[in-house]
Amino acid sequence: MNDSKNLILAIGLSALILFGWPYIQEALFPSPPAPPQVAQNTQGVQQPTAGGQTGAVTPGVDDGVPTGAADMAAPVLDSVTREQALEQAPRIAIETPRLTGSINLRGARVDDLTLKGYRQTIDEDSALIDLLEPSGSPKPYLVQFGWVPAEGLEVPNGDTLWTADGETLTPDTPVTLSWTNDAGVTFEQVFSIDRNYMVTVTQRLTNGTDTALAPQTFGRIFRSGVPKLENFYILHEGLIGVFDGVLEERDYDEMADKANGTERFTTTGGWMGITDKYWLVALVPDQANAVQATFRRTPRTAEGQYHVNFVNDPQSVAPGTSAETTGRFFAGAKETTLLDKYGEDLGITNFDLAVDFGWFYFLTKPIFYAIHWLHGILGNFGLAILALTVAIKLAFFPLANKSYKSMSKMKLLQPKIVEMRERLGDDKQKLQQEMMELYKKEKVNPLSGCLPILVQIPVFFALYKVLFVTIEMRHAPFYGWIEDLSAPDPLGLLTGFGLIDWQVPAWLILFNIGLWPIIMGFTMWFQQKLNPPPADPIQQRIFGLMPIFFTFILGGFPAGLVIYWAWNNSLSILQQYVIMRRMGVAIGGGRIEDSDKKSEESKPAETKADGKKDAAKKASGKKAEGKKAGGKKAAGKKAKGKKAEAEAPEPVTSEEVDTGDAVSGDSTGGDGKADETKSS
Structure with missing residues (x-):
């Protein structure tokens, strides 16, 4: 008895530490305040000029990729606001059905992009998502294309002031930026944009000198600092790329451990960028060109600065001729169907891997597309999840049916097993031996009940991935109080399911479970009642605690996942109950007629x-x-004689x-x- 109590206590404490430690740690050991940032030394930073840059590699160049003074400088204590930073340089507007922003003519940077279709919260009045941030703002985040400095060739850098032939970049109106150096070499960048999130940049160099040139073009992404992270092991956030068909992922912390904070790759085609949970900024070089790619972290701020770039091979440009290269960059939401379309139409290798579908990719992605298709029919992702659950149940019906029949046979044997326990007492070895003989005789597999669970586990994790990482599930409503299937149930137990206006402290979050997790826990408990209990009393207690355990654990999971589990349990209960009734199995074990006889015996004496x-x-x-x-058939009886006496049964006794x-x-x-x- 003491062993069983100790085991149950150990399981409870382990669960509390495993899932509640982050809240306990924050309550007992709050995070120290961020160190103050060093004020910018304006005297030590070269002021922006309209000129270019000459030479191979300078302190303002990352692997030959030039950076501007605004990127090199540490942020000041009183950083300017985003709006103030946008006013510091002339700009070309960007306007599409799904994006709004601008191009900074100082350095030809795309450092201002806002997603029109996505907001910070489910509130209709909440702010839109600002994806890229301008230079000079607290955490600049930008994309830039250009030319690598070369001996004898002055190229534009991050501080060059470009001229534009238009005022607004739209899907119907490309914009060309141009700059000419003192030697007569003209550099042009033609920006065009589609109606979603892909920008095409054509870089053209016209050689106005009397000597041949060998320029190299580049594309780069620069991000200062680390964004707010989910910090969940099943989700990658940070630097990402596909090089020669192989996915490479590096967390922000990983880059600090690299030698010089740098990692290099060689690839033909592919793509590289920085990914958040729902958003992606990625460079897409010409898929036919071999490029040198780099991931880098520089410790110029407390959180570091992160660079992702690629450099094309040199091109030979004779005097009086031109040469051009074409590259692209993606900046927007990681919509799976859109990424797949870009990958197919533009030949971008494994572009869909920007969505972290995880180890069960082969299962997760089909589940996503099934839900997406059902959503197109039903108009609600919650209903789509319920419909998919029914479809999965039908697909695995033969397997589940066989399993539930076997469990029903186990229930029929329950009275015999109880008798064995009472007869053999503490002789567990003998008990197990006789139970195995009984199972063999009755042709029952005690492990068959695990099959539905084993089938459900990969589906569960795949659906969890879909709900957790896909932008399509973000802010997707269900019915009633569920306004976001990707977020936990908002009605908490400690707030009276929304009736009490109280901010639950962090150390109590684990116990503030919602209504749907409670419903799920009840269905799990009821389903257990239909299954034969384990032979070991300790195991019985552990299994009895499982519904409570999972109720608290799933309290912090996405509501869509909890609804799926509750619905799946309900379908399993219905299926198992029907099978048990057909086989004459009572809920508590044994046959239904035996159960009726017991109820008859339990009636009052009257x-x-x-x-x-x-x-x-x-x-x-x-x-x-x-x-x-008998009177009517007397004659017949005499004729039959002994035969009638032989066939007559025993008379009814008093x-x-x-x-x-x-x-x-x-x-x-x-x-x-x-x-x-x-x-x-």
């Missing part, structure tokens, strides 16, 4: 006496009918009448033979 009187009356009535039939067990004439063949024998 009820039993009335039952006996009714049985006696019925038996007397049968006797009278038998006598009448003891049988008293116990109410007298059989009717129908049970003896319907010809009244038993009564005839008595009358004679």
